Amino acid sequence: MPADAVFAAEAVTGSRKPDAILVVNGMHRSFGGLAAVDVGHLEVQRGVITALIGPNGAGKTTLFNLLTGFDRPDGGSSTFDGRPVTGLPPHRIARAGMIRTFQLTKALAKMSVLDNMMLAAPHQRGERIVYAPLRSAWRHQERDVEERAGSLLEKFGLADLRDDYAATLSGGQRKLLEMARVLMAEPKMVLLDEPMAGVNPALVESLLHHVRELRDEGLTVLFVEHDMDVVMGISDWVVCMGEGRVISEGRRRSWPPTKR
Ligand SMILES: Nc1ncnc2c1ncn2[C@@H]1O[C@H](COP(=O)(O)OP(=O)(O)OP(=O)(O)O)[C@@H](O)[C@H]1O
Ligand SMILES: [Mg+2]
CATH class of the missing domain: 3.40.50.300 (P-loop containing nucleotide triphosphate hydrolases)
Structure with missing residues (x-):
């Protein structure tokens, strides 16, 4: 419609x-x-x-x-x-x-911009206790999530800041990060x-x-x-x-x- x-x-x-x-x-x-x-x-x-x-x-x-x-x-x-x-x-x-x-x-101020993004992705196997020791079970998924986070950061003009602590961002950049984070969950x-x-x-x-x-x-x-x-x-x-x-x-x- x-x-x-x-x-x-x-x-x-x-x-x-x-x-x-x-x-x-x-x-x-x-x-x-x-x-x-x-x-x-x-x-x-x-x-x-x-x-x-x-x-x-x-x-x-x-x-x-x-x-x-x-x-x-x-x-x-x-x-x-x-x-x-x-x-x-x-x-x-x-x-x-x-x-x-x-x-x-x-x-989350004490985490990097990228980690803030990755944390916002839903259903991550590595977070489940049964999968946590089996890195092979979640490695691919983690890579996908990181790729998606990277392209969203690119889109929102935050790619250069991906390894910086979120605390170092300006107020406006944090708003952008928050919007990008929301999109991680599709x-x-x-x-x-x-x-x-x-x-x-x-x-x-x-x-x-x-x-x-x-x-x-x-x-x-x-x-x-x-x-x-x-x-x-x-x-x-x-x-x-x-x-x-x-x-x-x-x-x-x-x-x-x-x-x-
Ligand atoms: N947890 C709370 N305890 C007591 N009163 C509250 C609480 N949350 C909101 N209020 C009151 O409810 C009313 C509505 O508040 P709300 O924050 O939803 O307004 P708002 O439209 O978002 O305002 P603003 O544009 O300032 O953000 C206000 O009178 C506020 O003081
Ligand atoms: Mg309000």
Whole structure:
């Protein structure tokens, strides 16, 4: 289905999408008396870039946490690619194909850039106790993983830094590394929490280019962003949250989206 199929969807809160990969129903999470997330119905179209916007404290990161298993909702559910995922731990949701990045990058500072990448590859035989002593059983696989890591680092302009400690990277380079790491797991959908924050303008262009490329390769992207130039520049669809709720959504070209 072409990416612009999403434009057939109605620009009203909770509208059906032609081919939703993620569906959220009645999802609720409170902290004390505060309803951090209270989303009635939300569908995210497959194969497009959806921006999630809203003021500080709107519940964007909390929603990401709930969707990816890093936090549990008090009520409600979500399905990913047709499967219920509510209550599953993060690694199970990641294995189903939905992977997120963090608002504050989590690269492992005392490991090399390459090791950070290799650690992100799923199902590695050498990590399993029964295979660990049998180097022949995982050598080939390790080589494949290293090759894939190398080509992703190349693509993200980090190849020269592969043997450096992640701690030595700039903030922007860490954001690039985090995005490259996510791709090691070959996800169907990525959730990016402020991928451009703190990145210098030269690298922002490069990150934007990569995000578009992911979409063009068929990945679904949901990203949180405060910079409206970035939002207008790359998103196909925009969802706006406020005080835990989705308050409006619509196609980027007809901004501002219709309110309900
Ligand atoms: N673990 C927590 N304990 C208590 N309150 C929390 C917790 N996590 C989030 N909150 C509160 O929930 C609300 C939503 O926070 P959240 O971090 O999801 O907002 P956000 O939209 O991501 O904001 P920002 O744009 O600043 O990143 C805020 O009022 C926040 O203080
Ligand atoms: Mg946040």
